[in-house]
Amino acid sequence: MRKIGLALLSVLFMVGGMSSATTAQPSFGFGIHFGDEPEDLFHGRVICQTDRQIRNTIAAAGYTDISLNVPNDELIKVRATQGGWVYQLNYNYCRAYIKERMQLPRRAE
Numbered sequence: 001m002r003k004i005g006l007a008l009l010s011v012l013f014m015v016g017g018m019s020s021a022t023t024a025q026p027s028f029g030f031g032i033h034f035g036d037e038p039e040d041l042f043h044g045r046v047i048c049q050t051d052r053q054i055r056n057t058i059a060a061a062g063y064t065d066i067s068l069n070v071p072n073d074e075l076i077k078v079r080a081t082q083g084g085w086v087y088q089l090n091y092n093y094c095r096a097y098i099k100e101r102m103q104l105p106r107r108a109e
Helices: 002-021 051-060
Strands: 064-068 075-082 085-092 097-107
Touching (some): 051 075
Antiparallel strands (some): 064 075
């Protein structure tokens, strides 16, 4: 009888511990959030794009002659041509958007 009582008591403690662990506690965060940047509107992806997916996305934006550099911290520098001009793009390959676009001082060949 004593073993059953101890087992029942341990089960009660486990259930009580689990219910207190799942109780939601309110939390308050302070900060400045403007919400006008692309990274503020999109929560990201679990898996980042492959080189082929990066090329396809940039080509769909109207670029040709796409050259990829080495990826670094979710960004990759891309050289691509559009409208007869060469551009350097900073592309976020985990969130799939062009973060920055700079026209290089030369026309496409």
